[in-house]
Amino acid sequence: MPVVQLEPPRDAWDDRTVSQLLTLAQSRSAEDRQRLLLKVTSLCEATRPPAEVGPLLSDIFLTLAAQAERDIRLALSERIAGVDWAPPALINMLALDEIEIARPVITSSPLLKDADLIRLLIEATLEHQIAVARRPQLSRPVADTIIDRGEAVTMTALASNRSADISEDAMRKLVDHSRRIAGLRAPLTRHPRLNEQLAQQLYQWVGQALRQSIGERFRIDDAQLNAAVQQAAAKAVGSPEWRTAPTSRLVEDRERSDMERRLVDKLQAAGQLRPGLLVRALREQRFELFEQALAALGGFSDAQVHHAVRAPTAEPLYLACIAVGVDKAVFASLLVEVRKLSGGMPAGGGWTATPMNAHSASRAFRQMMEKPAIV
Incomplete structure (x- = not known):
C-alpha cells in the first residue's frame, strides 16, 4: 500500500487541525491511518505539541504504530528518535521492535532511561x-x-x-x-x-x-612486568587452594603420562606442535602436557625441563620458552599459571628479559642446564 508523504502543515495545533486528526482517527481505512500517523508526526516536527493534546497523541501513536506496516514503523522510529515529546510507551514499544526499527530510538531517544536500557539487555x-x-x-x-x-x-x-x-x-x-x-x-x-x-x-x-x-x-617496563608477575604468583601460591595442594599433583599417574606423551608425539609427527599448546595445557591444568610439549618443542630432555620448572629462579624456564617461540610478554602470564600448578615453582627469583633470538636462548638454556641448581 503506498505511503502518502505529507508536507509539514502550515497551520499548527489549532481547532481545525485537531478536528481533522479526529476524523482520520475514526476512519477504518488503512490509508487514512497511515495519513494520520504521518500527519501527526509532521505536525510535531513543525511545532511542539501543546500539553492538552498529549493524551490524544499517545492514544493515536500507540494504536496506529501497533497496526502500521513495517516501513511506516521504520519511518516513525527515524522521525521521533531524537525528540523529547513522544509518548514513552511508544518509544519503548519501538525499542523492542525488529532491530532496524529499534536501532534509531535505542541510539538516540532521550526518553529511554537506564531501567529501559537494562530491560533491553535482559529481554531483547x-x-x-x-x-x-x-x-x-x-x-x-x-x-x-x-x-x-x-x-x-x-x-x-x-x-x-x-x-x-x-x-x-x-x-x-x-x-x-x-x-x-x-x-x-x-x-x-x-x-x-x-x-x-x-x-x-x-x-x-x-x-x-x-x-x-x-x-x-x-x-611498559619489563622490570615492572616481572614484579607484577611475582606478586600475582605469590598471591596465588598463598591462597588456601594452592597452599594445601599436594606435591604429588606435579606427577600424574603413568597412564595419564603416557596419554599426554602420545598426544605430543602425534602432534609433532603431523607438524602441528605449536607453542600455543603450552598456554592451552596450563589453562586446562594439564601440567605434564605442558612439560612434555616444552621438551618436544625445544628438543630438550625431560630432565632439563623438570629442572627448569623447579629451579630457584625463573631464568631457565624463561630461556626454554623463548627458545621454542613464546613471546617474552606472554611468558609473564604463563609463569603465573606454572606456579599455580607446581606449588610455587620456579622459586622467587625473576628473569632477565634480554632480547635474544630462539637459537641464542636455546644455547643459553642448555649451558645453564649442564649444572642445574635444584631447590
Whole structure:
C-alpha cells in the first residue's frame, strides 16, 4: 500500500487541525491511518505539541504504530528518535521492535532511561543489546550491567564506545575478560580510560601490533612486568587452594603420562606442535602436557625441563620458552599459571628479559642446564 508523504502543515495545533486528526482517527481505512500517523508526526516536527493534546497523541501513536506496516514503523522510529515529546510507551514499544526499527530510538531517544536500557539487555535480542552498548553517553549502571552479563560481542561493542561512562573497576573487568576474548583487546588498547596499570596487564596477552600501540601510549617496563608477575604468583601460591595442594599433583599417574606423551608425539609427527599448546595445557591444568610439549618443542630432555620448572629462579624456564617461540610478554602470564600448578615453582627469583633470538636462548638454556641448581 503506498505511503502518502505529507508536507509539514502550515497551520499548527489549532481547532481545525485537531478536528481533522479526529476524523482520520475514526476512519477504518488503512490509508487514512497511515495519513494520520504521518500527519501527526509532521505536525510535531513543525511545532511542539501543546500539553492538552498529549493524551490524544499517545492514544493515536500507540494504536496506529501497533497496526502500521513495517516501513511506516521504520519511518516513525527515524522521525521521533531524537525528540523529547513522544509518548514513552511508544518509544519503548519501538525499542523492542525488529532491530532496524529499534536501532534509531535505542541510539538516540532521550526518553529511554537506564531501567529501559537494562530491560533491553535482559529481554531483547543480541542485536538490540549491541545497539544499547553503542549508545552515546551510556551511563555507568548500564555499562556495569553489560559487563556483569559477560556477553563477548556486547562487551566488545561497549569497549568501542569511547563516550560510555566506564568506571575504573569496570575497565579492569574488561581487561580481565580480554584474556579469553580476543576481540576486546584492540578497542581496549585505544580506550581513553585505559590507565598504565591496566595497560601493563593487557600488554601480556596482545599481539605485537597491539603491543606497539600500547607502547606508544604507556611505558611498559619489563622490570615492572616481572614484579607484577611475582606478586600475582605469590598471591596465588598463598591462597588456601594452592597452599594445601599436594606435591604429588606435579606427577600424574603413568597412564595419564603416557596419554599426554602420545598426544605430543602425534602432534609433532603431523607438524602441528605449536607453542600455543603450552598456554592451552596450563589453562586446562594439564601440567605434564605442558612439560612434555616444552621438551618436544625445544628438543630438550625431560630432565632439563623438570629442572627448569623447579629451579630457584625463573631464568631457565624463561630461556626454554623463548627458545621454542613464546613471546617474552606472554611468558609473564604463563609463569603465573606454572606456579599455580607446581606449588610455587620456579622459586622467587625473576628473569632477565634480554632480547635474544630462539637459537641464542636455546644455547643459553642448555649451558645453564649442564649444572642445574635444584631447590
